[in-house]
Every structure is written in structure tokens, then in C-alpha cells.
Amino acid sequence: MNTDNLQIPPSLVRSKLPRWPRISEPEMVRHYTWLSNRNFGIDTGFYPLGSCTMKHNPRVNEVIAQLPGIADIHPLQPEHHIQGTLAIFHEMQDMLGICAGMDAVTLQPVAGAQGEFTAIRCIQEYFRSRGELQRTKVIVPDSAHGTNPASAAMAGFEIIEIPSREDGRIDLDALRAVVGDDTAAMMITNPNTLGVFEPEIAEAAAIVHDAGGQMYYDGANFNAILGRTSPGIMGFDAVHYNLHKTFSQPHGGGGPGSGPIGVKSHLAEFLPGPVVKRRPILPDDKLTTVNHEWWYHWKEPENSIGKVQQWHGNSGAVIRCWAYYRRYGNDLKTMSEHAVLNANYLRHKIIEEANEQGVSHLFADGAPVDVVKHEFTLSMAPMKESMGLGAMDVAKGLLDKGYMAPTVYFPLVVPECMMIEPTETESKEVLDEFARKFVEVLQEDPDVLHNAPITTKVRRVDEVYAARNLTLSYQFDE
Amino acid sequence: MVDQLPNLGREKEMLDAMGMSSMDDLFADIPVAVRMNGELPLRGPQSEEEIIADARRILGANVALGDRVSFLGAGLNRNYVPASVFQLVTRGEFLTSYTPYQPEVSQGMLQAMWEFQTLISELVGLEVANLSVYDGSTAAAEAITCAVRVHNRKAEQKDTVYISELVPPSRQSVIFNYTQGGDITLKTLKHNPDGTLNLDSLAEASGSCGVYVEQPNPLGILDGGLTRVKEIIGENTAFIVGVSPVSLGMIEAPGNYGADIVVGEGQALGSPITYGGPLYGIFACTKAYLRQMPGRIVGKSIDVDGKEAFCLTLSTREQHIRRHRATSNICTNETLIALMGAMHMSLLGPEGLEKLARRNMAACQLAKQKLSEISTISIPHMNNSHYNEFVVQLPGLASDCISYLDTQGLIGGFDLSNWYSEHSNWLLVSFSDQTRASEIELLAAHLAVWSASLTQGVSA
Numbered sequence: 001m002n003t004d005n006l007q008i009p010p011s012l013v014r015s016k017l018p019r020w021p022r023i024s025e026p027e028m029v030r031h032y033t034w035l036s037n038r039n040f041g042i043d044t045g046f047y048p049l050g051s052c053t054m055k056h057n058p059r060v061n062e063v064i065a066q067l068p069g070i071a072d073i074h075p076l077q078p079e080h081h082i083q084g085t086l087a088i089f090h091e092m093q094d095m096l097g098i099c100a101g102m103d104a105v106t107l108q109p110v111a112g113a114q115g116e117f118t119a120i121r122c123i124q125e126y127f128r129s130r131g132e133l134q135r136t137k138v139i140v141p142d143s144a145h146g147t148n149p150a151s152a153a154m155a156g157f158e159i160i161e162i163p164s165r166e167d168g169r170i171d172l173d174a175l176r177a178v179v180g181d182d183t184a185a186m187m188i189t190n191p192n193t194l195g196v197f198e199p200e201i202a203e204a205a206a207i208v209h210d211a212g213g214q215m216y217y218d219g220a221n222f223n224a225i226l227g228r229t230s231p232g233i234m235g236f237d238a239v240h241y242n243l244h245k246t247f248s249q250p251h252g253g254g255g256p257g258s259g260p261i262g263v264k265s266h267l268a269e270f271l272p273g274p275v276v277k278r279r280p281i282l283p284d285d286k287l288t289t290v291n292h293e294w295w296y297h298w299k300e301p302e303n304s305i306g307k308v309q310q311w312h313g314n315s316g317a318v319i320r321c322w323a324y325y326r327r328y329g330n331d332l333k334t335m336s337e338h339a340v341l342n343a344n345y346l347r348h349k350i351i352e353e354a355n356e357q358g359v360s361h362l363f364a365d366g367a368p369v370d371v372v373k374h375e376f377t378l379s380m381a382p383m384k385e386s387m388g389l390g391a392m393d394v395a396k397g398l399l400d401k402g403y404m405a406p407t408v409y410f411p412l413v414v415p416e417c418m419m420i421e422p423t424e425t426e427s428k429e430v431l432d433e434f435a436r437k438f439v440e441v442l443q444e445d446p447d448v449l450h451n452a453p454i455t456t457k458v459r460r461v462d463e464v465y466a467a468r469n470l471t472l473s474y475q476f477d478e
Numbered sequence: 479m480v481d482q483l484p485n486l487g488r489e490k491e492m493l494d495a496m497g498m499s500s501m502d503d504l505f506a507d508i509p510v511a512v513r514m515n516g517e518l519p520l521r522g523p524q525s526e527e528e529i530i531a532d533a534r535r536i537l538g539a540n541v542a543l544g545d546r547v548s549f550l551g552a553g554l555n556r557n558y559v560p561a562s563v564f565q566l567v568t569r570g571e572f573l574t575s576y577t578p579y580q581p582e583v584s585q586g587m588l589q590a591m592w593e594f595q596t597l598i599s600e601l602v603g604l605e606v607a608n609l610s611v612y613d614g615s616t617a618a619a620e621a622i623t624c625a626v627r628v629h630n631r632k633a634e635q636k637d638t639v640y641i642s643e644l645v646p647p648s649r650q651s652v653i654f655n656y657t658q659g660g661d662i663t664l665k666t667l668k669h670n671p672d673g674t675l676n677l678d679s680l681a682e683a684s685g686s687c688g689v690y691v692e693q694p695n696p697l698g699i700l701d702g703g704l705t706r707v708k709e710i711i712g713e714n715t716a717f718i719v720g721v722s723p724v725s726l727g728m729i730e731a732p733g734n735y736g737a738d739i740v741v742g743e744g745q746a747l748g749s750p751i752t753y754g755g756p757l758y759g760i761f762a763c764t765k766a767y768l769r770q771m772p773g774r775i776v777g778k779s780i781d782v783d784g785k786e787a788f789c790l791t792l793s794t795r796e797q798h799i800r801r802h803r804a805t806s807n808i809c810t811n812e813t814l815i816a817l818m819g820a821m822h823m824s825l826l827g828p829e830g831l832e833k834l835a836r837r838n839m840a841a842c843q844l845a846k847q848k849l850s851e852i853s854t855i856s857i858p859h860m861n862n863s864h865y866n867e868f869v870v871q872l873p874g875l876a877s878d879c880i881s882y883l884d885t886q887g888l889i890g891g892f893d894l895s896n897w898y899s900e901h902s903n904w905l906l907v908s909f910s911d912q913t914r915a916s917e918i919e920l921l922a923a924h925l926a927v928w929s930a931s932l933t934q935g936v937s938a
Contacts, residue, residue: 001837067533070753114612147797235512
């Protein structure tokens with residue numbers, strides 16, 4: 001095809017091409033392979049990053065996601081071109097609804113935070129439709145993920161933060177003190193960010209509902225409870241799912257994720273549109289290989305809030321998670337049980353090992369409970385007090401032992417917090433070894449630990465320097 | 479399932495170590511009243527080979543674009559992405575990592591994203607780029623709220639942003655959802671009959687917080703008038719341009735004609751369409767917007783030995799620090815897809831990008847010429863320059879034409895009445911580097927047959 005004589009308005013002719021590198025394929029392949037060798041993933045080693053559910057990502061999911069029937073499909077193709085995708089979406093909507101005890105599901109939100117925002121928008125429109133315009137406040141516990149208040153604020157709500165009790169659990173008196181006819185919703189995760197199940201969750205839901213508000217479930221910690229309880233049973237009206245946490249969409253260094261939401265029937269008409277429905281096949285339908293019973297189609301919810309992503313969400317992630325779901329089926333409960341088993345076992349082993357080595361005085365339980373759910377927290381405050389070394393130093397010490405560090409300094413309610421989530425895909429041997437190494441780090445010479453890590457590609461990175469000497473791209477010599 | 483759960487069958491051993499007797503003990507803290515009883519009413523587990531077989535059967539029912547001759551684009555374009563991109567992106571060190579909170583063991587992704595920021599900065603002609611937002615629509619929405627945060631204090635038209643009336647309703651809907659909470663008023667900018675922005679009406683936008691337009695616009699038109707926007711709206715109003723990134727291999731970088739913020743759908747660089755997600759949104763701006771911009775940013779720094787190192791920076795804008803005062807709620811973004819973009823850009827190089835842009839535009843221009851030769855159809859914006867796509871005015875409904883073409887094995891384009899209800903005869907046809915001249919001939923032939931059948935009153 002002739003690529004000369006192209007008509008461009010003179011004012012729009014590019015004056016200077018971007019200063020991009022000029023490299024051949026072998027150089028490019030080697031560069032990114034070199035970079036990958038400087039990066040730590042679940043495939044590299046144990047990744048106990050609390051609140052992120054860094055479980056193994058089955059590779060069959062990647063194979064399926066590259067089939068032309070998913071990668072090479074356009075969102076504006078007619079329904080008879082996409083019966084396969086719609087069938088999988090329908091199955092996923094159903095499955096997610098069942099797992100969470102919700103009546104309707106949309107797969108459109110593309111990340112957890114967007115799911116939160118979407119659900120809060122639905123709740124906002126619900127109250128507007130009822131003329132309850134005075135409901136302008138959203139309650140969040142101080143232990144909540146930062147996305148909760150950020151998402152509600154983006155929708156225009158005022159945030160009321162309530163303190164947690166010392167054991168990290170919700171303070172019902174504090175909740176009672178703030179609910180009222182201006183309450184739109186409470187956003188909470190259960191188990192909470194300390195990995196502790198909130199035993200008074202039904203009471204909290206009753207308090208919020210009695211005040212006329214809605215209960216929102218942050219699904220970040222959903223991996224802990226599948227098949228054992230559900231947000232629906234606990235009294236929630238809306239929930240988001242992190243498919244990249246619970247359902248093994250690879251985290252990809254920070255995305256893509258997928259954050260579907262589920263709602264009770266009274267909120268279904270406000271969901272972003274469209275959602276997938278099905279009807280029996282009619283004689284005029286073109287039969288496909290999906291099945292011979294159902295015809296799948298898009299349907300706009302009656303009073304939809306509209307769209308939060310321009311198309312139909314992160315379809316590629318949904319398909320991977322469909323494959324993951326199919327692997328477990330009704331045994332998803334076993335998955336959650338093993339996540340909880342591993343977390344409790346690791347917590348037990350760390351404490352046992354620390355006792356044996358005489359260093360248990362260096363940390364405290366983030367929450368004094370008999371059992372945790374999928375994750376647990378340790379406070380390194382005693383170590384900080386006695387040795388001047390804290391959670392960050394231990395984290396860096398763990399990097400030297402060949403591990404990804406746990407989440408540090410979150411939740412804020414636990415001083416010098418380390419939040420550890422092993423997930424169900426780690427063997428007992430990995431957990432035993434990690435417990436030993438964790439305690440070894442605590443026994444490290446303080447000077448050595450202060451200088452950790454020493455075995456990594458670079459050593460402690462100066463974040464203050466980065467912020468003061470902002471260099472956000474390559475600086476060319478003009 | 480044993481292959482996914484290493485401790486299956488070892489429960490007793492582990493429970494014993496903890497002094498517990500059953501898995502139920504682990505859930506004793508869940509009050510009886512909120513326990514789920516019985517099994518999840520879901521299908522049974524499948525083996526990997528069963529899942530693959532089902533996936534092939536179910537997804538085989540889809541009609542892939544590559545199975546047909548396709549002219550469907552509407553903002554998502556099927557540019558060829560080299561094989562090495564797909565191979566490299568599945569490296570587990572990238573694929574299975576998460577947000578690089580521990581920079582010492584995350585230098586690979588941090589450097590790759592810093593390079594991505596550089597590539598995007600250079601592409602759009604602005605100093606700063608983040609490491610992606612969700613997609614082109616949320617990028618536009620975030621740019622608008624960013625502009626309000628920066629300009630509202632001095633703005634004469636408080637909380638007001640002007641957006642092109644051509645922006646598709648689905649994108650406008652995203653923008654509305656992102657802005658309604660901040661009580662931002664969205665006003666629309668008019669266009670001339672030839673599809674270009676009406677610069678006379680643009681004067682109204684002066685004194686507002688921002689103006690959002692697209693280049694090429696949703697009708698595929700390259701609008702030279704946009705180079706005059708900044709001088710009309712003035713310093714205190716953000717000029718936000720949504721771009722099609724590959725076009726910038728030929729088209730001037732908006733940063734060089736006054737854009738303050740450039741956003742766009744990154745997909746054509748590095749990624750297949752994947753039914754509209756995952757994609758990645760480009761977000762770049764001048765330094766004046768830096769501290770109000772959304773999303774993650776990588777900075778170059780040093781480690782304790784003074785060695786070059788990378789880390790996330792300016793995090794105090796973000797939700798995990800600033801909570802409800804954050805510039806955005808975004809946490810998980812589209813890093814891996816942005817990485818694919820970076821790989822594709824690195825392979826292309828400047829001249830490769832220009833070549834790709836030329837190839838896209840040449841297909842579009844050839845199609846325009848061929849279709850203009852058909853007497854029964856017309857091209858409403860014929861005298862403008864187009865990139866990737868243009869509008870064809872048909873003698874009948876675009877929806878009917880698409881149905882007819884479908885029976886002939888062609889995915890004919892997009893029925894624009896879905897966006898602009900008054901234009902039921904407008905078909906948006908799209909071309910890319912994947913389009914062959916013979917396919918354009920095929921489209922022309924079928925459009926001629928269908929149009930002739932209508933004008934002669936004969937059923938095609």
C-alpha cells in the first residue's frame with residue numbers, strides 16, 4: 001500500500017519524532033529479560049504480601065486468555081458473534097452472586113477500587129430515587145483500605161471515620177454514635193484488615209440498616225470465607241470482588257485487575273450497564289457450539305448509573321478467573337479453608353519458633369485472637385522500642401532471605417505493623433522455613449539488619465531523594 | 479485439585495501442630511447465625527484438560543475479528559503486535575509480581591515503568607506521564623477532575639469543564655460518573671458541519687477549568703483547528719487532548735500545540751482488543767499538574783551505595799496515604815498492559831512508529847478514495863484528513879447494511895446511530911495496518927451492491 005502523499009493538515013505534521021530507542025528484536029528481548037531478572041514475583045518465591053492474596057497463578061488461565069475467541073474480539077460486535085464470551089460472563093455473574101449471597105452482579109468494574117466506587121454510586125442513585133437526598137455520609141473504620149474513603153469521596157460523599165477497638169474490631173458504640181438519617185452506607189471488610197473476623201457484623205449491619213443506611217462489603221479479604229459464610233448472610237447490600245486476589249488473575253506488577261460487584265435485588269436496577277442475561281433459544285437464533293438451550297444477550301439495568309469503563313470491563317481477566325473457578329467448582333470452600341489453615345499455621349509457627357529462640361519479646365500479636373482468617377498482623381513496636389529497628393528493617397531483612405516482604409505499616413491501627421498473608425498455595429515446608437527465617441532476621445545483628453538488604457540488585461532505595469530530585473523520565477542532552 | 483493446594487491431605491498434621499482437631503476449629507470465630515451451611519450450589523471441579531476443552535468449545539462460538547474481514551474500530555484498533563511482546567510479558571517475574579512496594583526486589587518493573595513514562599512523555603510531548611490508568615475513558619475522566627483541582631480557585635466558571643459533543647455517549651457516561659460527585663458541570667462544545675471543532679463557540683470555554691477534545695476526533699477527523707485551542711481558552715483553562723497514540727508517529731504531539739494534559743486509549747500500542755479489556759489509559763501532563771495527577775509514578779533515585787535505583791514517588795497524592803483527600807481512588811492499574819505497550823514502543827523505535835502510523839493512515843486514505851467512487855453512497859467529511867476511520871453516509875440504515883455485510887462474511891463497521899441518534903445512515907468504517915487493499919476492494923464491492931439494491935428497490 002502506498003504510504004506516501006498522505007493528507008495531513010499542515011499544522012498537524014509532526015515536527016520531531018519521539019526520542020525512542022532504536023533497538024533490534026534481540027536487544028529488546030534481552031533488555032526485558034534482564035529487567036525480569038531484577039523483579040520478584042510469586043513464581044520467584046514466597047510472597048506473603050498481606051491484603052493482596054498473592055496466590056499461585058495457574059498457567060492454563062494464560063493459555064485460555066490467548067485464544068482468538070477472547071483476544072481478537074471487539075466489544076461492539078453483535079451478540080451472535082460473542083455467544084461464547086456472554087456465556088462465560090453469565091456463568092461468572094451467577095457464580096459470584098452465589099458465593100457472596102448477592103442477587104445481581106456486574107463484571108464491568110476493572111479494579112477493586114473501581115468496584116467500590118461503582119457500588120457506592122449505585123447506593124447513591126438508590127437514595128436519590130427514594131428522595132433521601134440527605135444521606136450524604138459514608139462511614140469507614142479507621143482500619144479500612146485507603147481506597148474505601150477515596151472511592152466514596154469521589155462519588156461526593158462525606159467520610160466519617162470511626163475508631164476501631166484495640167483488638168482491631170469494630171466498635172459498635174462508636175458506630176451507634178455516628179449513624180443517623182444522613183448515613184448513606186458503611187464500608188467494611190470482614191475479616192477485617194487485621195485478618196480478624198468481626199463477630200458482631202450482624203449487629204453492625206442492623207445498626208446501619210435501622211438508621212436507613214446500606215452495608216458495603218469490601219471483598220479484598222473474600223479469600224478467607226468462601227463457602228463458610230457470605231456477605232449476603234452477614235447482612236451486606238453490596239460487595240466488590242477482587243478477581244486478581246480471590247480468583248487468581250495475575251497481579252501483573254500492579255494490574256490489570258478486575259473488580260466486579262454484586263448487589264441485593266433492591267440495588268440491581270442501578271448497576272452499570274449492560275449485564276448479561278439469557279433466554280431459551282428461539283427457532284430464529286443461530287445455533288452455536290456454546291449450547292442448544294440458551295441465548296445470551298446484553299441488557300441495560302432499568303435505572304443504570306451508566307458506565308464506569310467504556311466497554312464491558314476487563315474481559316481478559318474474567319476469562320482467566322472463569323478457568324480458575326472451573327478448576328475448583330463447588331470446592332472453592334476447600335480453597336478458603338486452606339488459605340485460613342496456612343495463615344493460622346504460619347502464625348503459630350512464627351510464635352513457636354520465636355519462643356524457642358527467645359525472641360518473642362520483640363513483637364506482639366496485632367490482634368489477641370485464637371484464630372485468624374487468611375492473614376494476620378504482628379506489631380514490631382517492642383523491637384522498635386528496645387532496638388530502634390522496626391517493621392521496615394525486618395521487611396528488608398526478609399528480602400535478604402529470598403522472600404518478598406509482608407505488607408508493612410498497614411493497617412495503621414497496629415503500630416509497626418507487618419501484615420502476613422501466605423495464601424493456600426504455599427506448602428507446609430515453605431511456611432516452616434519462612435517462620436525459621438523470620439526469627440533469624442529478628443536475631444540478626446542490629447547493624448547488619450539496619451543495612452539490609454545487601455543481597456538484592458540494589459540496596460535500600462532513597463525514597464526521599466526520589467521525591468526531592470524528581471526525575472520521572474530519561475533526561476536527554478538537548 | 480492437589481496440584482493447586484500443596485497441603486491437601488496434610489490438614490491433620492498442621493492442625494495437630496496448632497492443637498486443633500478439625501478445620502471447623504479454624505472457623506469457630508464465625509458466629510453460628512452468619513455461617514453458610516451445606517455446599518456451595520456450584521458445579522463440580524474440572525481437570526485442566528476439561529477446562530481447556532470447554533474453553534475451546536465455548537470461545538469457539540465467538541467470531542474473532544481475524545476470522546472475517548473487519549472494519550470495526552470506533553476507538554479500538556487492531557494493530558499488529560509483534561510476537562516477542564506476548565512471549566516476554568508472560569515471564570513470571572513480571573506476570574506474578576505486584577505493586578513494587580519493595581523497590582530493592584522490584585527494580586525490573588520499576589525501571590520498565592519509568593521507561594514507559596519516558597516513552598509516553600516523548601510520544602505526546604509533555605514532561606510527565608504516570609504508569610497508566612484503566613483505559614481511555616477513565617483517563618479522560620481523571621484528566622477532567624485533575625483540571626478542576628488545578629484551576630478551580632482562579633476559574634471564572636467554577637467547577638465547569640467543556641467537552642466535545644462528539645465524545646461517544648459511553649465515554650461521556652464514564653466521565654459523568656467520575657465527575658458528578660465533585661459537582662462538576664459538563665458543557666459541550668459544538669462542531670462545524672464538516673466535523674471540525676467550532677472555534678467560535680470555543681470562546682465560551684475561556685475561564686472554565688478545562689476543555690476536553692480528541693485528536694483524531696471520534697469521526698476519525700484530524701482537526702488542524704485544535705492547534706489554536708490553547709490561545710483561545712487561555713492559560714487558566716486546561717487544554718486536555720485525547721489521542722490515538724499510534725497516530726502520533728505522523729501527527730504533531732499535542733504537547734507541542736499547547737496541550738496541558740494528554741490522555742488516550744493506549745491499546746493499539748502493545749495489546750489486542752480483548753473485547754475491550756484489559757486496555758490501558760495514557761495520562762501525561764505538564765509539571766503544573768503533577769501534584770494533582772492520579773495514579774502511580776516511578777522516580778529515579780539512588781540506593782544507599784549511590785547506585786542508580788528506581789522507586790514509586792509522589793505517593794502522598796494516593797489513596798493509601800491521603801485516603802479521602804487522594805487525587806483518585808485508583809490503586810491497581812494496568813501495569814502489565816502498559817508493559818506490553820513499552821515493549822511494542824521499544825521495538826518500533828521512532829521510525830517504526832512513523833511507518834506504522836503511515837500504514838494505518840494509508841489504508842484509511844485508500845479506502846476513502848475507493849468508497850468515494852461509489853455513486854450511491856457519500857462521505858460527509860470528504861475534504862478533511864482522516865486517521866484510522868471515517869463516516870460513510872448510506873442510502874439506508876447503517877444497521878441494515880451491517881447485517882447484510884455480516885451475511886457476506888464482513889464485519890462492516892459501526893452503526894453511528896448508537897452514538898448520534900440522528901445519524902441512522904452513518905456507518906463508521908475503520909482501517910489499520912492489518913487492512914489489505916484487497917479487503918478494501920471487497921468492502922467497496924459489497925457496499926456498492928447493497929446500496930444499489932436499495933436505490934433500485936431490489937432486495938440484496
